[in-house]
Amino acid sequence: MDSKFGFKNSSETTSLECNEILSLDNSIRFVAMCSKEGKMLNVKYREDITPLLNDKELLYSIIKSVERINVRKESEEKLGPAIYSVTAYANVKRVTIPVNGGGVFFVSFEGNGNEFTILKKILGQINQPKSNQIYS
Structure with a gap:
């Protein structure tokens, strides 16, 4: 067992971690974990959810998000590490962390x-980069 949200690990561990995040709020539809290269480690949907994207569309979307994360790294020396990114669509919101x-x-x-x-x-x-305060 390798993780507690640091990854590299087994599918059993990532499954438990996805379930832990999924249980935090009733409005969470799905949780996916992937490597920094975009390799899917695990995906969990809330029980009553019908996915809006098929598997191919989801994988494509995640790969593109990982690419954007890697582009943001170019600014981290001056801006600090990225904490999260939120995209609001008409039907859902998605956070990349x-x-x-x-x-x-x-x-x-x-x-x-x-x-x-x-x-x-x-x-x-x-387990996130330092300076991960959120203010509301």
Whole structure:
């Protein structure tokens, strides 16, 4: 067992971690974990959810998000490490969260979910870069 949100590890560990994040708020639709290279480690959906993207679309979306995270790294020397990125769509909101071990969390939640309340819960659980304070 390798993780507690640092990754590299087994699918059993990432499954437990996805479940832990999924249980933090009722508006969370799904949690995905992937490596810094974009390799999918685990995906968990809330039981009553029908995915909006098929597997191929989800993988493509995650790979593109990982690419954007890697582009942001170019500014980290001056701006500090990225803490999270939120994208609000008409139907859902999605948060991308890099973690210390080099992995990435993707969390999607209902469009009416309060992203700052949910982010506080998630960031309270995740091993993140220093200076990960959220103010609301």
